[in-house]
Amino acid sequence: MKKIYYLKTCDTCRRILKEMDTTGYVLQEIKSEPITVKQLDELYAFTKNYEVLFSKRAKKYKQMDLKSQKLTEKDYRQLLLDEYTFLKRPVIINEKGIYVGNTQKKIISF
Numbered sequence: 001m002k003k004i005y006y007l008k009t010c011d012t013c014r015r016i017l018k019e020m021d022t023t024g025y026v027l028q029e030i031k032s033e034p035i036t037v038k039q040l041d042e043l044y045a046f047t048k049n050y051e052v053l054f055s056k057r058a059k060k061y062k063q064m065d066l067k068s069q070k071l072t073e074k075d076y077r078q079l080l081l082d083e084y085t086f087l088k089r090p091v092i093i094n095e096k097g098i099y100v101g102n103t104q105k106k107i108i109s110f
Contacts, residue, residue, distance in 0.1 A: 005030050005039075005091040012102040013090045025094075031082045040080055043091060046098040050076035053100055055088040 002025045004039075006013040008030070017027075028035075035043075043053055054076045060083055061067065079086050092099040 002026065002053075002094045003028065004093075005035065005087060005089060007031055007084070007089055010089060016090055016102065019076055025092075030087055030089070034084050035080070035087060037081060042075065043093075043098070044077075046093065047100065049073070050080060053080060053088055053091070058085040060085055 004017070004022065004025050005028050006017060008014070008029050028039075040050075040053075044050060048054060050073050051071075055061070056067070066079075068074075088100050089100075090099075090102065
């Protein structure tokens with residue numbers, strides 16, 4: 001399976017998608033097509049950690065004062081399902097594995 005979870009309003013996602021060959025990838029825009037429980041569980045199978053998938057840069061992270069809370073894996077999972085902005089993006093899955101985030105150096109080596 002070759003898939004990319006992204007947000008069309010995210011400048012970084014747009015830049016990365018523009019720079020890479022997306023031929024053969026299924027693109028899922030997470031605002032218009034939210035991630036499902038099954039999809040999140042599939043991502044977890046790669047990472048073995050929901051916190052890795054969670055963006056602490058999301059505006060709602062600060063608004064909800066989540067930094068001051070002790071979040072469990074169960075909490076991260078539920079937050080990811082409740083709010084699309086909490087998914088660290090883009091998430092790229094291909095035969096080499098999974099890439100989560102937006103560091104340019106990782107994209108080049110992926």
